[in-house]
Amino acid sequence: MARVKITETVLRDAHQSLIATRMKLEDMLPILEKLDDVGYNSLEAWGGATFDACLRFLNEDPWERLRKIRSSVKKTKLQMLLRGQNLLGYKHYADDVVEYFVRKAIANGMDIIRIFDALNDVRNLETAIKACKKEGGHAQGTVCYTISPVHTLQHFVNDAKTLEEMGADSICIKDMAGLLIPYEAYELVKAIKENIKIPLQIHTHYTSGVASMTYLKAIEAGIDVVDCAISPMAMGTSQPPTEPLVATLKGTPYDTGYDLGLLSEIADYFRPLKDSYVQSGLLDVKMMGVDVNALIYQVPGGMLSNLVSQLKQSNAMDKYEDVLKEVPRVREDFGYPPLVTPTSQIVGTQAVLNIVTGERYKMVPKESKAVVKGEYGKTPAPVPDAISKQILGEEKPITCRPADLIAPELDSIREQIKEFMEQDEDVLSYALLPQVAEKFFKYRKDMKSKKEGAPEENAGEANGEILAAITA
Amino acid sequence: MARVKITETVLRDAHQSLIATRMKLEDMLPILEKLDDVGYNSLEAWGGATFDACLRFLNEDPWERLRKIRSSVKKTKLQMLLRGQNLLGYKHYADDVVEYFVRKAIANGMDIIRIFDALNDVRNLETAIKACKKEGGHAQGTVCYTISPVHTLQHFVNDAKTLEEMGADSICIKDMAGLLIPYEAYELVKAIKENIKIPLQIHTHYTSGVASMTYLKAIEAGIDVVDCAISPMAMGTSQPPTEPLVATLKGTPYDTGYDLGLLSEIADYFRPLKDSYVQSGLLDVKMMGVDVNALIYQVPGGMLSNLVSQLKQSNAMDKYEDVLKEVPRVREDFGYPPLVTPTSQIVGTQAVLNIVTGERYKMVPKESKAVVKGEYGKTPAPVPDAISKQILGEEKPITCRPADLIAPELDSIREQIKEFMEQDEDVLSYALLPQVAEKFFKYRKDMKSKKEGAPEENAGEANGEILAAITA
Ligand SMILES: [Co+2]
Ligand SMILES: [Co+2]
Structure with a gap:
């Protein structure tokens, strides 16, 4: 039994989960010094969907955001979430891009990089972990939690041990749903x-x-660090609230040692901000509710609502029960992927097609094919031969790491955007989000030449699908 | 270790806490059969503030509500909250009123009566417990939880044992704040x-x-029953949500055995109802937040906001810290009453007066005097002699049970309202809430003679102070 530490997520996952990642840097700056004084294990403040949201919706340079946060947070470690070989984008990138991204993240002030892969294919984490270590960062290897017949305790233990052997400085159990x-x-x-x-x-x-109770039992089992959000930005689709856990552990061997009075001041800062999000409609009160269906069907809540809307579109809501039974079968056929974006959508859509068409795998979207082919990486269990043959036909599955098939791409990207380059990091913004970054670069240039006027909001185009793809 | 049972509070405390007790019978009726099918330990469905709210705001006869609920809930025990010798009103009543009230509650379908006293003076519970037993009801004796130097584990154990000896069929630990x-x-x-x-x-x-975590540890310590609310009407100022706890205990030795699918259907019923409460402004989203100040100062959240508003009225917000330090001293002077209505207001107001006037007990409201004099009952610790002398002067404190000084009153009340009597229970409505009941009786008479039109809403006058007085 030892002291428990907390990573505060209010600057990243809390607002990503509750208000679609729309918290602006200017709303963070006034409270950073107080956050820095708490003594948190770390402040999660970057990565995940924030990179995209900064460029696409907020007209903020994410690199500048990182530097500004770093300059106010002098004592506490900063933490970010990175999707392994996908970085903060939506496909596999070449190793040279991954290495350069990690180098620049650390050079701009990042301390801890939490690295995960949707399939728990550790090969998709390796380049990022090694790069992080090389640059002197703390590499946190991640095991995505899911429920399936192959996801036994031993399976998760093996994944964690592999990541430790790979050089990870710590391990995270990540339960997205x-x-x-x-x-x-x-x-x-x-x-x-x-x-x-x-x-x-x-x-x-x-x-x-169940999340607060889950942490309490995790703590009793010896967990070292838990992720919480300050109460006004906690609960619902966000993390468990920080203050009640701190109060609960006070005076026990797990005592965090954090000052509840200081936490209360921080909550006082975020409370009116939250009210303003509710007022403006950015925060839908429904996000604050409890949805037990996730526990009944052991799939993420968002996946169930997607199924319902797909069935409604096909006028086939009477098939809902059949689709719910088909989901675990498709998941078995696809090698039991954790149900997280994008696999939750792929499995769900395939289950709907299998039922609505009346024949299994009569229609197979290209994303289903990509999973079976190994283009996302290795699935937790092998795809059964019969399914592989039915879906791929003559095509051979990929068995190597997907990024092994991608040639270095940094130099050519650098060439493409040289007219916009104002800092080294711009090449990475463009590598991850070409159109969105270019639009932002143009906006930045315009602003410079105008030297007046406040940035317009929502200059980029909203893209719900893509944004959903990085919700984790 | 044994199965845990749940009392569902959605029909009483959940809506009392979240929407000022405004849930109408018509909003309950459609879901009663499903609630009856869950197998709950009991459905808390009456008492507390519902009696007042029915008559004052909803133009409902509370007795008729009880009978209607009983006629749909055929298998599950019904439960109510009763404020000991205060019944569901705001003063001590004569024993004949208490006995008759309990008799009629049980005759109209009540099974379990949870009986409490704000000072934990067991003498204030005795008449109600004995009456409940005599009528064949289940008498639940209550220990109000509070934090003070005299409220040791042994103190609470002694109170519980006394109630058991008094004939209680079960004990409730009641944590109002x-x-x-x-x-x-x-x-x-x-x-x-x-x-x-x-x-x-x-x-x-x-x-x-902290409430869900508190239940989990209470369960591990051997609790038999916990009070929960179905998730759409849970959390914030209400109870912990039912479904996550049921899911958590599933498959453990504490398994409730309840059907999560059925609970999910019940949640589906209440979700749009909650949305409508939010839409209409009846449910303030702020009620759903977490307030850790209660844990910092170990006093109820509502008491702190009262202090702030009193100080603002006196233009003395700079004295807030002094008042916070004065609160525990006044509480000590008053014999460490649990901080629940009305004692939380009395202690808070006295602390403000002591600081704002610059002299302790220079101004003493009559309610402070009543506590010190023993008019509410025996305080957990004796009031120190010096304080008693300073506040009462020559007056002698009361040492007997307050109700011992009240003569039987039922016959005279019956005489007063005979023109309105339509059922035996009317005398009790009038005994508890004379003006409110009379207004309702007149309305009922008018409706009968008109034989048309739907009941007007909010015909009674809102009285925030009085309503607050029964929030527990
Ligand atoms: Co997350
Ligand atoms: Co209560």
Whole structure:
């Protein structure tokens, strides 16, 4: 039993989950010094969907945001979320882009990089982990939590051990959908702690209403760090609230040692901000509710609502029960991928097609094919031969790491945007989000020549699908 | 370790806490059969502030509401909250009124009566407990949880044992303000369970954000029953949500055995109803937040906001810190009453007066005097002699049970309202809320003679102060 530490997510996942990543830097700056004084394990403040949202919706340079936060947060480690070989974009990038991105993130002030892959294919984490270590950063390897017959305690333990051997400085259990219930969390944390030497952290969402209890049992099982959000920006689709956990642990061997009075001042800062999000409609009160369907069907809540809307479009709501039964079968056929973006959409859509067409795999979208072919990486279990043949026909699956097939691309990208370059990092913004970045570069140039006027809001085009793709 | 049972509060405390007790019978009727099918320990469906709200705001006869609920809930026990010798009103009543009220509650379908007293003076519970037993009801004796130097584990254990000896069929730990944190709950439940043979139940509110964790530790310590609310009407100032706890305990030795699918259907019923409360402004989203100040100052959140508004009225907000320090001193002077209505207001106002006037007990409101004199009952610790002399002067304190000084009153009340009597129970409505009941009786008479038109809403006058007085 030892002191528990907290990573505060209010600057990243909390607002990503509650208000579609729309918190502006100017809303963060006034409270950074107080946040820095708490003594958190770290402040999650960058990565995930914030990179895209800065460029696309807020007309902010994400690199400038990082530097500004760093200049106010002098004592506390900064943390970010990185999608392995996908970085903060939507496809696999070449190793030279991954390495350069990690180098620049650390050079601009990042301390801890949480690296994950939607399939838990550790090969998709390796380049980022090695780059992070090389640059002197803290590389956190991630195990995405999911429920399936192959996702046994031993399976998760093996993944964690592999990441430790790969050089990870700590491990994170990442539960994107709030599926991890308290007594399961206890067993999982205990099993992993018994098999690794590096610290273990847990990340979950309040969606299903169990998250605070899950942390309490994880703590009793020996977790080192938990991810929380200050109460006004906590619960619902966000993280468990920070203050009640701090109060609960006070005076116990797990005591965080944080000052509740200071946390209360921080909450006082965010409370009117939250009210303004509710007023403007940015925060839908429904996001604050509890959805137990995730626990009933063991799939993310968002996936269920997607199924419903797809069935409604096909006028086939009477097939809902059949589709719910088809989901686990498709998942089995596809090698039990964790149900997280994009696999949750792929499995869900395939289940709907299998039922609505009346014949399994009569229609197969290209994304389904890509999963079966190995283009996202290795699935947790092998895809059964019969399914592979039915879907791929003569095509051979990929068995290597997907990025092994991508040639270095940094130089050619640099060439493409040289007219807009104002800083080294611009090449990375463009590599990840070419159109969005170019639009932002033009806006930045215009602003410079005008030297007047406030930035327009929402200059970029909203793209719900793409944004959904990075919600994690 | 044994199965845990749940009392569902959606029909009483959940809407009392979130929407000022405004849920109408017509909003309950469509879901009663499903609620009846869950297998709950009980449905809390009456008492508390509902009696007043029915008559004052909803133009409903509370007795008729009870009978209607009973006729749809055929299998599940109904439960109510009763303020001991105060019944559902605002003063001590004569024993004949208490006995008749309990008799009629049970005759109209009530099964379990949770009986409490704001000072934990067991003498104020005795008449109601005995009456409940005599009528064949289940009498639940209540220990109000609070934090003070005299409220040791042993103190609470003694109160629980006294209630058991008095004939209580079960004991409830009632935490009105969400002050009971998880590991304290574990110790408290364990201590009481070791010393009583009857079942133990716990009631708390989510206000400070710890409530689900508190239940989990209470369950591990052996609690028999917990009070929850179906998720759309849970959290914030209400109870912890039912479904996440049921999911958490599933497959463990504490398994409730309830059907999550059925609970999900019940949640589906209440979700649009909640949305309509938000739309109409009846439910303020701020009620759903977490307020950790209760845990910092160990006083109810509502008390702190009262202090602030009193100080603002006196233009003395600069004295806030001094007042916060004065509160525990006044509480000590008054014999450490639990901070629940009305004692929280009395202690708070006295602390403000002591600081603002610059002299302790220079100004003493009559309510402060009444506490010191013993007019509410016996305080947990004796009032120190010096304080008693300073406040009462020559007057002698009352040492008997306050109701011992009240002559039987039922016959004279019956005489007063005979022109309006349509049922035996009317005398009780009038005994508890004379003006409000008379207004309702007149309305009822008018409706009968008109035999047309729907009841007007909010025919009674809102009285925030009085309503606040029964929030528990
Ligand atoms: Co997340
Ligand atoms: Co209550």
